[in-house]
Amino acid sequence: MGIAMTDLAETGPRRSINISSLLHRYGTFVILIALLIVATSMSDVFLTQRNLLNVLRQISGTSLMAVGMLFVILTRGIDLSVGSIAALGSVISAILIQHYSPGVAIGAAIIAGGLCGAVSGGLVAYLKLPPFVTTLAMMTIARGLSYIVSAGQPIVMGDPGALITSFGSGSIIGIPYPIILMVIVFALAGIVLVFTRFGRLVKAIGSNAEAVRLSGIPVAHYTMSVYVISGVLAAIAGIVSTSRTGVGSANIGVGAELDAIAAVVIGGASLMGGRGGVANTLIGVLVLGIIANMMNLARVPGYHQQVFMGCIIIGAMLLQYASTIFKR
Amino acid sequence: MTTLVELTGIRKSFGGVHALRGVDFALRAGEVHALLGENGAGKSTLMRVLGGEYVADGGTVAVGDETQNFRSPADALQRGIAVIHQEMALATDLTVAENIFLAEIPSLISWGDLNRRATGLISSLGFDIDPRSTVCDLSLAHQQVVEIAKALSRNVRIIVFDEPTAVLAVRDAERLLGIIRTLRDRGVGVIYISHRLDEVFRIADRITVMKDGASVKTVDRTEVEIGDVINMMVGRSLKALFGEDVERSPGKEVLRVEDLSDGSRVKGVSLSVKAGEIVGLGGLVGAGRTELVRLIFGAEKAKSGRILINGKELKPRSPRDGVRAGIGLVPENRKEQGVVLDFPIRTNATMTKLNPLVNVFGFIKRAKERATVDTLAARLRIKAGDLGDPVSSLSGGNQQKVVLAKWFHADGTLLIFDEPTRGVDVGAKTEIYSLIKSLAAEGRAVLVISSEHLELFGLCDRVLVMREGHLTGSLEPQDYSEEKLLKLAMISTSAPLQQEPAH
Numbered sequence: 001m002g003i004a005m006t007d008l009a010e011t012g013p014r015r016s017i018n019i020s021s022l023l024h025r026y027g028t029f030v031i032l033i034a035l036l037i038v039a040t041s042m043s044d045v046f047l048t049q050r051n052l053l054n055v056l057r058q059i060s061g062t063s064l065m066a067v068g069m070l071f072v073i074l075t076r077g078i079d080l081s082v083g084s085i086a087a088l089g090s091v092i093s094a095i096l097i098q099h100y101s102p103g104v105a106i107g108a109a110i111i112a113g114g115l116c117g118a119v120s121g122g123l124v125a126y127l128k129l130p131p132f133v134t135t136l137a138m139m140t141i142a143r144g145l146s147y148i149v150s151a152g153q154p155i156v157m158g159d160p161g162a163l164i165t166s167f168g169s170g171s172i173i174g175i176p177y178p179i180i181l182m183v184i185v186f187a188l189a190g191i192v193l194v195f196t197r198f199g200r201l202v203k204a205i206g207s208n209a210e211a212v213r214l215s216g217i218p219v220a221h222y223t224m225s226v227y228v229i230s231g232v233l234a235a236i237a238g239i240v241s242t243s244r245t246g247v248g249s250a251n252i253g254v255g256a257e258l259d260a261i262a263a264v265v266i267g268g269a270s271l272m273g274g275r276g277g278v279a280n281t282l283i284g285v286l287v288l289g290i291i292a293n294m295m296n297l298a299r300v301p302g303y304h305q306q307v308f309m310g311c312i313i314i315g316a317m318l319l320q321y322a323s324t325i326f327k328r
Numbered sequence: 329m330t331t332l333v334e335l336t337g338i339r340k341s342f343g344g345v346h347a348l349r350g351v352d353f354a355l356r357a358g359e360v361h362a363l364l365g366e367n368g369a370g371k372s373t374l375m376r377v378l379g380g381e382y383v384a385d386g387g388t389v390a391v392g393d394e395t396q397n398f399r400s401p402a403d404a405l406q407r408g409i410a411v412i413h414q415e416m417a418l419a420t421d422l423t424v425a426e427n428i429f430l431a432e433i434p435s436l437i438s439w440g441d442l443n444r445r446a447t448g449l450i451s452s453l454g455f456d457i458d459p460r461s462t463v464c465d466l467s468l469a470h471q472q473v474v475e476i477a478k479a480l481s482r483n484v485r486i487i488v489f490d491e492p493t494a495v496l497a498v499r500d501a502e503r504l505l506g507i508i509r510t511l512r513d514r515g516v517g518v519i520y521i522s523h524r525l526d527e528v529f530r531i532a533d534r535i536t537v538m539k540d541g542a543s544v545k546t547v548d549r550t551e552v553e554i555g556d557v558i559n560m561m562v563g564r565s566l567k568a569l570f571g572e573d574v575e576r577s578p579g580k581e582v583l584r585v586e587d588l589s590d591g592s593r594v595k596g597v598s599l600s601v602k603a604g605e606i607v608g609l610g611g612l613v614g615a616g617r618t619e620l621v622r623l624i625f626g627a628e629k630a631k632s633g634r635i636l637i638n639g640k641e642l643k644p645r646s647p648r649d650g651v652r653a654g655i656g657l658v659p660e661n662r663k664e665q666g667v668v669l670d671f672p673i674r675t676n677a678t679m680t681k682l683n684p685l686v687n688v689f690g691f692i693k694r695a696k697e698r699a700t701v702d703t704l705a706a707r708l709r710i711k712a713g714d715l716g717d718p719v720s721s722l723s724g725g726n727q728q729k730v731v732l733a734k735w736f737h738a739d740g741t742l743l744i745f746d747e748p749t750r751g752v753d754v755g756a757k758t759e760i761y762s763l764i765k766s767l768a769a770e771g772r773a774v775l776v777i778s779s780e781h782l783e784l785f786g787l788c789d790r791v792l793v794m795r796e797g798h799l800t801g802s803l804e805p806q807d808y809s810e811e812k813l814l815k816l817a818m819i820s821t822s823a824p825l826q827q828e829p830a831h
Contacts (some may be wrong), residue, residue: 196690197682200675208668214627214659215679215734216651274670 028268028283031316035290043297051293053176057244059289060178061086061253063282064237065260066267067189068230070281073264074193075226076206076273077131081120082234082260083253084142085113089238091146093164094155094248102163110235116142117231121224135227139257146250155248168243178240185233190278202226206273263288266316287316330357332486332517333409338377338387345723347373349541350387355486355517360508362520362528362549365538365561366780368724368751371521374538375488378519379411380404405431410479411488416471418463418478424450425459428478449477453507468614469500476507487511488519493527501818505531523780525554526810539563540754558782563754570786571762574769578789579603581639582773583742585624588633593619595797596633601742601773606764608788609777611817616797617777618660621744625657626650638741651680656735660746660777662724666731669720673712674701676719676730680738704733709759725756732763743767746777761787781810793817 039046046052065082072079089109096105120138123129157164167177193199201222204212213219237256242248267284269276291312295305333355340348348370355361363371376382378389380398389396391407398404401411418427425446426433433442446459455473463471472492479487489508493501508518508531522528528535529549536546537560544560562569583601588594593616601607609617622628624635626644635642637653644650650657659665667676678685678697685697701715708729712722719730728748735743745764749757764787768774778784784791785808793801793816801816 195692197686197692198690200692201679204668204671204675204679207670208664210665211668212679214625214647214657214665216648216738217679218646218648274668 027319028266028280028287028316031266031319032283032287032290035287035294039290039294039297042294045297046294049174051297053174053179055286055289055293056179056182057176058292059285060182061237061241062256062259062263062288063182063285064185064233064240065230065256066263066281066285067185067278068226068233069257069260070189070264070267070269070276070278071193071202071226072131072230073261073269073271074202074206074273074276075223076209076271077124077223077226078135078261078271079117079120079227079230080132080135080257081116081138081142082230082237083256084139084146085116085231085234086238086241086253086256087146087250088116088142088149089113089235090242090252091150091155091248091250092235093239094157094161094242095149097157097161097164099160106164106239109239110232113231113233113235113238114228115231117228117234118224120231121227124227125220125223143250150248150250152250154251157242157246157248161242161246164239164243165246168240168246178244181236181240185236186278186282193278198222198225203274206275208274259288262313266313288313331355332357332391333378334390335374335378336388336390338374338389339385340373340377340382341385343721347541348377348384351538351541351543353536353543353546355519357485357517358512358515359533360512360518360520360531362522362532362535363538364521364525364528364535364557366754368753369538369561370541371538372490373541375411375490375519375521378404378486379409379488381411402431405482405484408483408485409488410482410484410486412472412475412479412490412492414491416475418471418475420464421462423460423462424457424466424474427463427474428459428481430478431482445481446477449480450474452480453477453510454503467500469503472500472504473507484516486517486519488521490521491523492520493522493524501527524810524814525557526814529554537561562782569754569758569761571758571765574765576604576765576769578605579771582637583624583775584634584636584639585620586634586636588620588623588635589631590619590623590628591631593797594623594630597794597797597799598633599792599799601775603741603771603773604768606768606774606776606788608784608791609775609794610779610781610784610791610803610813611794611800613779615794615817617794618746619797620794621657621746621775621777624650625655625744627657651738651740654740654742656680656738656740656743658728658731658735658743658745658748660750662727662731662751667719667727670718672716673705673710673719673722673730674698674715677701677704677715677733678737680734700737701733704736708733708736708763723753723756724751725753725760728752728756728760729763732760736767740772742773742775744775744777747779748776749778749780749783781813784813 065086068082069079089112092112093105093109096108116138120134123134124131170177172180201212201217205219205222209219238253241252263284264276264281265271266287267276267280269281291309292305295308300308331354335351335353338348338351351370351374353374365371373382377384380401380403383399389398396407419430425442428446428449429442443459450457450473453473453476457466457470457473463474466474492504508520512518520528520532532549534546535549535552535557537544537557539561580603581600582603585597585599587596587598589596597620611617619628623630626647626649629645637655642649642653644653663669674697678701685693685700687693705712705715710729710733711726719727722730748764749760752760764774764776776784776787791803791813792799793803793813795817803812
């Protein structure tokens with residue numbers, strides 16, 4: 001397919017596949033491979049099973065938020081509240097498990113997350129408030145609520161939380177449960193996005209909401225529901241975090257929304273909506289996780305790590321948009 | 329007379345679409361040169377090349393004796409060429425004086441001087457506008473004056489007017505023609521694009537007709553009559569353009585609108601459309617036609633009045649309600665409202681009715697969708713490499729057919745077309761006309777908005793005319809004439825028609 005196809009004057013512009021468009025499409029994948037090679041050559045520890053599982057476990061929380069974020073970004077929105085909602089999910093589940101069954105505790109945390117998403121989603125979809133500001137407000141509301149609920153104290157789950165902590169520490173055939181959950185969520189999201197009406201319309205809304213609305217589609221319902229999905233996944237991410245530490249805390253997930261957004265964008269999704277996929281988002285999450293891991297292995301001090309991380313994100317974006325830059 | 333600018337062999341393509349295929353055009357000092365042609369003939373593209381917005385693929389632009397190579401509108405302005413578009417390029421939050429001198433505002437502004445110069449320019453055009461007023465507070469006509477003053481402030485010798493009167497009321501249009509005569513007498517060369525042929529015949533010195541991206545002929549106005557020009561523009565007989573007439577007989581009433589208002593742009597409109605009937609909606613741009621059909625479809629909410637579909641009252645709160653009641657709307661702006669450009673043709677075509685193509689879990693039945701769209705594409709003769717390609721890869725005509733396919737798929741009883749052939753080449757136009765006729769022949773009610781009078785007369789069983797939100801009259805085929813239509817569209821009558829639904 002390297003050659004320009006025949007001139008289809010009647011049907012449209014001639015199409016050709018060249019290096020820049022390949023880069024654009026598979027750029028994320030190229031970055032991942034490059035990183036893997038660099039990381040392997042830099043450290044003997046990197047490619048050990050123990051270290052790799054460690055990387056995956058560390059990204060499991062962010063990755064759930066990134067999936068929710070992907071849905072929101074596909075509709076041309078943004079959700080800044082996911083980190084705070086994760087904290088809310090964490091403290092609610094840790095407190096309720098002291099008195100109620102694990103099902104109630106987890107269910108309540110998830111519902112709380114969904115409600116937060118429904119509020120910001122409703123405001124964005126029906127009252128047409130800008131997503132950035134609306135979810136910024138929800139970010140402080142959810143964070144404040146988590147402090148109120150937990151009275152500002154870390155909540156040690158102790159024995160009643162055994163089931164939750166066993167999820168965090170347990171594994172099947174050597175694969176920790178949080179990683180399995182992550183894989184399931186990505187698979188489901190991928191199926192929804194590619195094969196269902198919901199996924200198709202979410203992407204279409206991000207690409208041209210007015211044309212979709214004028215086709216008789218209830219655009220606002222769909223727009224609201226992506227924020228609900230994002231809230232639910234954020235709450236689950238909070239529970240996963242609690243399950244790993246055994247402590248419910250209102251302090252978790254600070255800045256996590258930025259990691260989630262970075263992962264989605266490194267995965268090639270457009271902040272202008274309509275373009276992006278689940279597999280690429282997973283790669284985006286992996287890229288961030290591996291970079292952090294590499295720097296830990298190389299014993300880069302924490303403050304320096306932040307600077308490096310920022311530079312590497314910019315580098316990834318430049319590679320990603322190489323095609324558009326070359327065109328200019 | 330000296331030649332101000334000469335365009336020779338200008339070529340320009342977009343993707344695979346040849347917008348200009350070697351156009352020659354020359355403008356003399358002190359003449360009004362009308363540029364005529366159907367939508368999509370290439371007039372605006374040619375003017376964008378002249379104005380430096382597009383770089384031509386081939387051919388030369390010569391100003392005076394020098395060949396120019398414009399890279400931007402600023403280059404063209406430098407050489408004394410200004411293009412005044414129908415959508416005006418004013419910063420609406422700034423004042424009149426700021427707009428006029430936008431490009432040359434010094435870092436330290438002397439307001440008194442600036443305002444004085446602005447007043448001078450405006451009064452030389454015979455108008456009196458306060459240079460300190462904000463542009464968005466001005467009427468469209470006055471905004472246009474500001475736009476012209478802006479051009480004059482830069483000592484331009486060539487001004488292009490792209491459909492300047494389309495948005496103006498009749499009195500303002502007259503004053504604009506007056507300004508153009510003044511400019512001509514000062515030795516400025518004016519290129520004038522308009523769809524109003526009678527206007528063109530009053531003001532133009534020479535006329536160039538374009539068709540399908542090429543210039544057909546340049547003539548002196550005195551040599552030709554309106555009929556000759558129409559023949560040159562269309563390039564085929566009207567009968568061939570509008571296709572075979574299918575036998576149709578109006579059935580029962582499908583749409584009835586009673587005293588519909590939205591509180592601003594639509595004022596107490598009543599009308600009715602029967603099954604198997606094609607009814608046109610004529611009037612000027614901004615007369616409220618688009619707003620009216622958007623109310624019927626549910627894209628906007630009505631303030632008062634009733635809408636009845638097949639005798640049942642409809643109170644649409646969203647397009648969803650309209651679609652459910654069996655209404656389809658082909659909107660005026662295809663790229664922004666009609667299709668999701670980046671999405672496959674197939675996905676766009678089925679968007680209006682996904683239910684039969686989706687199982688209980690919301691999964692799309694791909695094989696069924698494929699078959700459905702294959703049938704649609706064959707019926708509408710959509711020319712595409714693959715129906716999985718994005719709509720953006722299609723030509724304008726085929727993109728429009730995808731929008732039509734959406735509503736063929738939805739299978740409603742009332743279809744509304746808002747400027748159905750805008751940006752569509754002549755071949756696709758004919759096809760779209762016969763598709764619209766076949767929809768009516770199948771017993772659907774059809775409402776067509778068009779700013780091309782020929783299109784309304786060739787396609788419609790009767791034409792309703794709107795002016796400033798009111799329905800001002802109805803023309804039967806025996807009354808079809810541009811003059812009668814424009815009279816209803818532009819001249820204020822004391823009592824607008826509206827008590828009775830215009831049958």
